[in-house]
Amino acid sequence: MLNLDTLRHRLVVSCQAPAESPLRGTDYMMAMARAALLGNAAGLRAEGLDDVRALSRLGRPVIGLVKREEDGSPVYITPSVADVRDLCAAGASIVAADVTMRPRRSGEATLALVEAAHRGGALFMADVDSLAAAGEAVAAGADMVSSTLSGYTGRVQSDEPDIALVNTLARSLPVPVFAEGRYRTPEQVERAFAAGAFCVVVGGAITDPLQITRRFVAACPQPVESLPA
Numbered sequence: 001m002l003n004l005d006t007l008r009h010r011l012v013v014s015c016q017a018p019a020e021s022p023l024r025g026t027d028y029m030m031a032m033a034r035a036a037l038l039g040n041a042a043g044l045r046a047e048g049l050d051d052v053r054a055l056s057r058l059g060r061p062v063i064g065l066v067k068r069e070e071d072g073s074p075v076y077i078t079p080s081v082a083d084v085r086d087l088c089a090a091g092a093s094i095v096a097a098d099v100t101m102r103p104r105r106s107g108e109a110t111l112a113l114v115e116a117a118h119r120g121g122a123l124f125m126a127d128v129d130s131l132a133a134a135g136e137a138v139a140a141g142a143d144m145v146s147s148t149l150s151g152y153t154g155r156v157q158s159d160e161p162d163i164a165l166v167n168t169l170a171r172s173l174p175v176p177v178f179a180e181g182r183y184r185t186p187e188q189v190e191r192a193f194a195a196g197a198f199c200v201v202v203g204g205a206i207t208d209p210l211q212i213t214r215r216f217v218a219a220c221p222q223p224v225e226s227l228p229a
């Protein structure tokens with residue numbers, strides 16, 4: 001199993017492209033991952049079995065997940081034990097899954113997902129949205145928690161990372177706390193570490209040119225719709 005110390009106080013880069021992005025595809029994500037490692041990222045986060053399999057060959061820790069929507073449940077990050085098994089077989093050193101208070105469609109307990117990860121030789125990361133959810137994750141044996149889902153489970157979404165939650169989690173829990181979700185600047189990363197983060201995960205601000213372009217376009221006085229034909 002992975003020695004988590006390889007990620008302590010370091011950066012993980014999440015290489016995921018949204019469905020609408022022309023960069024969706026394992027080859028593109030491999031290139032993103034290689035660039036991130038050249039830039040001295042300590043690890044990677046990847047979505048989908050093909051990407052996890054490919055990126056795991058780069059020899060650095062990979063946090064693997066699958067995004068799969070199931071009728072009748074809002075849980076879409078690694079929603080079942082079978083997904084956990086598949087991610088372990090694909091080479092994930094850490095498997096990330098939704099551990100919020102929301103029920104999985106399968107009814108499977110977090111404990112079953114944690115056990116499947118451990119049986120498969122991987123650590124288990126709980127993607128949480130609150131201290132209550134994180135407490136439940138730790139009770140079920142999660143090896144670490146990440147603030148991934150803060151702002152995505154109902155309440156109004158902020159554009160800022162939830163550093164206050166990272167601080168609360170780091171002060172309250174006996175497991176490493178990863179800071180993840182909407183980190184856009186190195187200053188925010190510094191603040192997350194100052195708040196007690198063990199590791200920070202940055203995705204779109206590094207690996208999603210679509211998102212980055214839109215942010216710059218939004219700062220322009222001329223709306224894109226009014227471009228001459």
Ligand SMILES: CC(=O)N[C@H](C=O)[C@@H](O)[C@H](O)[C@H](O)COP(=O)(O)O
Nearest residue numbers: 014148152181182183202203204205
């Ligand atoms: C909420 C959700 O589904 N988060 C996903 C989890 O893997 C990814 O879409 C994010 O890109 C990742 O968490 C990194 O965050 P950001 O791209 O904001 O740095």
